Amino acid sequence: MLILNCPYCGESADETELAPGGEAHLRREGPESQDEAFESYLFHRSNPKGVHFERWRHAFGCGKWFIAARCTATLEVFGTYAAQTSCPPQEIVDKISERRPDRRGASGS
Amino acid sequence: MRKRQFDGGIARIEDVEGYGMVSLRVSAETALRRARPQRGQACWEGETTTLWMSPDELLFLCPRAEVAGLLRDLAQDLAGVHHLAADVSSARALFDVRGRNALEVMAKLMPIDLSPQKFSPGRVRRSRIGQVAAAIWMQQDGALRVICFRSVADYVWDLMVDAARPGTEVGAF
Ligand SMILES: [Zn+2]
Numbered sequence: 307m308l309i310l311n312c313p314y315c316g317e318s319a320d321e322t323e324l325a326p327g328g329e330a331h332l333r334r335e336g337p338e339s340q341d342e343a344f345e346s347y348l349f350h351r352s353n354p355k356g357v358h359f360e361r362w363r364h365a366f367g368c369g370k371w372f373i374a375a376r377c378t379a380t381l382e383v384f385g386t387y388a389a390q391t392s393c394p395p396q397e398i399v400d401k402i403s404e405r406r407p408d409r410r411g412a413s414g415s
Numbered sequence: 416m417r418k419r420q421f422d423g424g425i426a427r428i429e430d431v432e433g434y435g436m437v438s439l440r441v442s443a444e445t446a447l448r449r450a451r452p453q454r455g456q457a458c459w460e461g462e463t464t465t466l467w468m469s470p471d472e473l474l475f476l477c478p479r480a481e482v483a484g485l486l487r488d489l490a491q492d493l494a495g496v497h498h499l500a501a502d503v504s505s506a507r508a509l510f511d512v513r514g515r516n517a518l519e520v521m522a523k524l525m526p527i528d529l530s531p532q533k534f535s536p537g538r539v540r541r542s543r544i545g546q547v548a549a550a551i552w553m554q555q556d557g558a559l560r561v562i563c564f565r566s567v568a569d570y571v572w573d574l575m576v577d578a579a580r581p582g583t584e585v586g587a588f
Contacts, residue, residue: 314470315541316454320526323542366543368469 313386315368327361330373355379424579426514435482437475441498448492457539457552466539508568513558523578545574
């Protein structure tokens with residue numbers, strides 16, 4: 307069972323209160339982009355076994371979108387933060403480095 | 416609709432009719448000329464209950480006859496401020512659940528912490544009951560109030576009555 311703290315209403319939300327929104331921090335490719343980049347934006351997802359950044363919506367609660375950093379293998383949650391964030395906040399990155407010292411790279415993939 | 420009442424189980428449940436409801440969407444920073452509840456809380460002013468629904472959403476419950484006046488006041492207070500105030504009185508059904516096991520009855524149906532240490536008067540929580548969205552709060556007298564969309568009110572009623580059947584105490588709290 308997964309419980310995420312919604313950063314908007316502050317509630318501990320059971321997974322059954324949430325709607326999943328897929329990988330977070332994707333960069334939208336607009337009308338001027340290359341076909342390959344646009345295809346990748348639409349379809350290619352990292353789907354890691356391990357640390358992952360995901361969008362979730364507190365569908366049965368306050369209704370807001372937020373982002374969660376968690377481990378897909380152990381369900382350990384490193385933190386949640388506002389959806390209006392283009393990359394993971396430093397405190398989340400620090401928490402992940404502390405818990406997963408061997409992991410390279412600070413963000414998404 | 417006929418007002419339903421369930422008694423004789425481990426909690427008393429009844430329909431509450433005659434309430435008006437006004438939904439207000441306005442930024443969290445906007446000052447209102449009325450009490451604004453803290454995050455996750457309800458507050459009371461006269462006969463009006465105000466529920467915190469999300470950072471930019473409040474729900475007012477008041478006697479139905481006062482809805483027009485409330486909308487007029489909000490329009491006046493928020494003139495020039497981006498907001499949306501709507502009469503949603505018919506959207507939701509309201510229930511009263513009370514008795515020593517009221518929290519336990521609702522805890523059977525909702526994925527939230529309803530232990531008495533955590534859930535006290537003034538607390539509001541939006542979540543789900545069974546398969547549908549619902550909100551619950553505790554009145555100042557310790558009774559619980561539950562709202563859900565009117566289209567699923569019979570479903571919620573049946574679930575609550577089933578969870579309050581005689582002899583179904585769990586003793587979790
Ligand atoms: Zn929330």
